[in-house]
Structures are given as C-alpha cells and as structure tokens.
Amino acid sequence: MARLPDDCVQLVICDPPYNISIADWDSYPGYLEWSKAWLNEVRRVLHSSGNLVIFGGLQYQSEAGTGDLLTILAHIRESRLFNLVNLIIWNYQNGMSAHRFFANRHEEIAWFAKSKSYYFDLDAVREPFDEKTKTAYRKDKRLRPESIEKGRNPTNVWRIPRLNGNSKERVGHLTQKPIAVIDRLISSLSYPGSTVLDFFAGTAVTTRVAIERGRHSISTDVEPSLTDYFESHMQRWIRSLPEGTPYIPYEMVEADQFARHPVFLQRELRRSLHTVG
Numbered sequence: 001m002a003r004l005p006d007d008c009v010q011l012v013i014c015d016p017p018y019n020i021s022i023a024d025w026d027s028y029p030g031y032l033e034w035s036k037a038w039l040n041e042v043r044r045v046l047h048s049s050g051n052l053v054i055f056g057g058l059q060y061q062s063e064a065g066t067g068d069l070l071t072i073l074a075h076i077r078e079s080r081l082f083n084l085v086n087l088i089i090w091n092y093q094n095g096m097s098a099h100r101f102f103a104n105r106h107e108e109i110a111w112f113a114k115s116k117s118y119y120f121d122l123d124a125v126r127e128p129f130d131e132k133t134k135t136a137y138r139k140d141k142r143l144r145p146e147s148i149e150k151g152r153n154p155t156n157v158w159r160i161p162r163l164n165g166n167s168k169e170r171v172g173h174l175t176q177k178p179i180a181v182i183d184r185l186i187s188s189l190s191y192p193g194s195t196v197l198d199f200f201a202g203t204a205v206t207t208r209v210a211i212e213r214g215r216h217s218i219s220t221d222v223e224p225s226l227t228d229y230f231e232s233h234m235q236r237w238i239r240s241l242p243e244g245t246p247y248i249p250y251e252m253v254e255a256d257q258f259a260r261h262p263v264f265l266q267r268e269l270r271r272s273l274h275t276v277g
C-alpha cells in the first residue's frame with residue numbers, strides 16, 4: 001500500500017484476519033496496533049468520495065484479548081478516521097448448530113466513508129419487484145411509477161447464503177466470500193473505471209467481480225496461493241462466457257503493462273502537473 005499514490009482508490013474491500021486462530025494467518029498479538037497501521041494507509045489512498053468495507057463477526061471473540069472487529073470499530077469511532085454509513089447484517093440460513101446459545105446466522109459488514117460526499121449508487125443494486133407486486137403498487141396513487149420500476153432498496157440486512165464446502169464457487173480458501181455479496185458492494189460503492197483495492201484478498205474474488213463490473217482492481221495477500229486461487233476463479237468464469245470472447249491470460253501480461261495501471265498513471269499525471277505548476 002505504501003507504493004500507492006494518495007487518493008487513488010474508490011473502494012477498499014477489507015476482510016482482515018479475525019484474530020481467533022482459525023488458520024496460520026489468523027493471529028496478531030498486537031492486533032489493534034497492527035490494524036491502525038493499515039487503517040491509516042487506507043485513509044491516505046482512498047479518494048475523498050471513497051468507501052471502505054470491513055468484514056467480520058461481532059460474535060467471534062479474540063481468544064487472547066488482543067483485539068477483534070469490535071476493537072477496530074471502536075478505534076475508528078474514537079479516532080474519527082472514517083464515518084460509519086451502515087452496519088450491514090449479512091444473514092445466512094446455513095451454519096453451525098449450537099446448544100448453549102442461539103446458533104449464529106449473521107456476520108457484519110461495516111461500511112465507512114472517508115467524507116460526507118461518498119459515492120453510492122443505490123439504483124445499481126435495487127431488488128426488482130415481481131409482476132404481482134408491481135401490479136398492486138401501480139394501483140397505489142401515492143407511489144411513483146418510476147420508483148416501482150426501479151425496485152426496492154435491499155436494506156442493511158442481506159439474506160445471501162454462505163458458501164458451503166461443496167459450493168460451485170469455492171476455490172479452496174477457508175473464508176472465501178460469495179460473489180453475490182462482493183458484487184453488491186462493488187456495484188453500489190464504486191463506479192466503472194474506478195479502482196477497487198483488497199489487500200487481504202484470499203482468493204481474489206474481489207478482482208474477479210471487479211473485472212466483470214468494469215472496475216480496475218489491485219489485490220494482494222501474504223499467501224502466494226493467491227494467484228492459484230485467482231486462476232481457478234478465472235477458469236470458472238471464462239467457461240461461463242460466450243464462445244469467442246477475447247481475453248489475455250495474466251501470465252502473458254508484460255510487467256510494464258502492470259506499471260501502466262491507472263493508479264500509477266495518475267501519479268505520473270500528478271507529477272507532471274506539479275512540474276508545470
């Protein structure tokens with residue numbers, strides 16, 4: 001992230017380690033201090049209309065008491081680093097059973113904005129009404145016909161299934177997020193041609209959706225398996241595209257083409273503007 005210019009990213013999708021030791025990558029003794037470092041960088045690279053979403057579960061508690069999602073949320077609120085726009089409840093029907101408490105069926109997605117003039121395209125993610133509902137609503141003179149055609153606001157409770165072990169979308173990562181969740185975030189919180197960043201990318205599902213939606217994408221992960229997972233996503237996607245659709249496999253993209261990613265071009269532009277000014 002330190003290599004990225006200021007203000008160059010529209011949306012950061014952040015699904016950080018939860019600090020509950022579910023995998024080798026999931027323990028950070030100084031969780032809050034470590035999180036502060038990347039949160040400060042997020043603020044720097046985000047455009048003033050930019051958005052940050054952080055995944056996690058309030059139910060997951062940090063074993064060692066060194067921090068969890070609640071610690072991050074409290075820090076952001078106290079430091080006023082970002083403004084909370086929505087706490088989205090991602091509700092699913094599939095999950096573990098429980099006997100000593102109510103079985104957990106939700107995770108949280110905290111949506112933050114860098115400023116009050118954040119980008120949000122509600123129309124891109126409205127849920128269409130079915131024909132029966134539309135016919136009934138058209139008789140109601142208080143409702144505007146164009147609103148009926150546009151569909152309903154999906155609200156801040158999203159009922160989207162989690163990926164089962166045998167889900168067709170799964171490429172092998174323990175905590176892979178569903179395309180439907182990432183798609184709703186990318187479609188509403190970024191715009192075509194803008195850049196989406198995910199630095200805890202896991203399987204790079206963010207990149208897969210970003211490409212499909214015409215956004216630029218930067219994804220990284222501490223695990224080198226990121227590229228294998230990404231390749232699996234791409235192979236599945238390519239198989240679903242119409243025959244004859246052209247594409248360039250990423251291993252054939254020359255290094256200097258990566259350097260021409262729009263965020264670096266912006267930096268070049270800024271540099272030359274600085275020289276002229």
Ligand SMILES: C[S@@+](CC[C@H](N)C(=O)[O-])C[C@H]1O[C@@H](n2cnc3c(N)ncnc32)[C@H](O)[C@@H]1O
Nearest residue numbers: 015017025175176177200201202203221222223
């Ligand atoms: C919760 S998973 C993300 C899963 C991803 N959202 C998906 O749907 O595929 C968190 C990821 O953070 C990565 N990670 C952990 N520590 C990291 C670090 N210091 N820098 C970059 N990635 C890290 C892990 O390897 C893991 O893939």
